[in-house]
Amino acid sequence: MTDKTSPDAGLAAGPEGRKAQLLKGLAELALLSLLKDRAHYGLEILDRLRAEAGLDLAEGTIYPLLHRLERGGLVAAEWRMESEGARPRKYYQLTDAGRAELVSQSAEWRRIATSLTAFLDRSGA
Amino acid sequence: MTIQYDEDLVAGWLRRFKWALKRMPSPEREDIVAETRAHLHERMAGGLTAVQALANFGAPEAYAGKFLDEMYLSAAAGSQSWSDNLRAVARFATRSGVAFVAIFVVLMVGSLGLGFLIAGVWKIFDPAHVGMWVGPRDFALGVVDHPEASRELLGNWMYPLCAAAVALAWFICRGVLLWAVRILAPKA
Known part of the structure; x- marks a missing residue:
């Protein structure tokens, strides 16, 4: 009865499940941050999050996340053809609601990270 | 090739x-x-x-499941509809402890509520056989075949009792489903 896509799954799923849950939350924040400057397409987002944010995301995790954010109005998407004969790509960009969410999640993440780091450092854990 | x-x-x-x-x-x-x-x-x-x-x-089916999970949870998170909430939570019942507990409670409490609803409606058409019965050796809440062998305690109070039980079951089931959706949906 474990589900790597539901919030109560990590407790029962062991280290892999906990890692998946943690990654899911971090991926959303990193993705919103990545889209802050310009629009990206899915594969580009995945590769940049892996290479630059150090997130070990599975190939099939990024599109359901993008789909949820699009459905929630945090990102907007459009198909673009960059040049004649090129394959069309679906580009995602932040909406105003997405920018507000990024500010909120960033502040929350910094607050938690600061508190948790201080807590873990208290006994050298 | x-x-x-x-x-x-x-x-x-x-x-x-x-x-x-x-x-x-x-x-x-x-x-x-x-x-x-x-x-x-x-x-x-x-x-x-x-x-x-x-x-x-x-597997394509497993990958598709991730999109469907998001779709059902998103629909449930912004909805007051019973079917949206029930469908979303039931989808996770075999994978999530929260969803399993919620569905179990809804089935148990919902069955009880349905029982009271049926008893209340039945009493309108057959008041002589429906009620809270106490006999020499047994106790029953509902329909009995031989009312002469028992004593009925509630009379017309059976109606408000059934209505209250149905309303309570409705609120409990609704609350449990909303609670489960709130936990399951990442942004509910």
Whole structure:
């Protein structure tokens, strides 16, 4: 009865499940941050999050996340053809609601990270 | 030969993926399939074989399940509809402890509520056989075949009792479903 896509799954799923849950939350924040400057397409987002944010995301995790954010109005998407004969790509960009969410999640993440780091450092854990 | 084999492999995977997404509205489904196709072709253009590119996504049915999970939870999170909430929570019942408990409670409490509803309606048409009965050796709440062998305690108070029980069951089931959706949906 474990589900790597539901919030109560990590407790029962062991280290892999906990890692998946943690990654899911971090991926959303990193993705919103990545889209802050310009629009990206899915594969580009995945590769940049892996290479630059150090997130070990599975190939099939990024599109359901993008789909949820699009459905929630945090990102907007459009198909673009960059040049004649090129394959069309679906580009995602932040909406105003997405920018507000990024500010909120960033502040929350910094607050938690600061508190948790201080807590873990208290006994050298 | 290899290119044709890779194309056939991708086409077959995408067919299964699209079929697994059949519960999703058509424009959304087509969009997701087109995006996945573009992703796979780009990976293959970058040097991966079709087998390697597809392996990264896993089984098409499992991958489609992630989109459907999000769709049902999103619909439930912004909805007061019983069917939206029940469908979303039931979908997770075999994978999530929260959903399992919620469905169990809804089934138990819902059955009790339904029992009271049936008893209350039945009493309108057959008041002589429905009530709270106390006999020499037993106790019953509901319908008895031989009312002369027992004493009925509630009389017309049976109606408000049934109405209160149905309302309580309704509130408990509703609350449990909303609680489960709030926990399951990442942004509920």
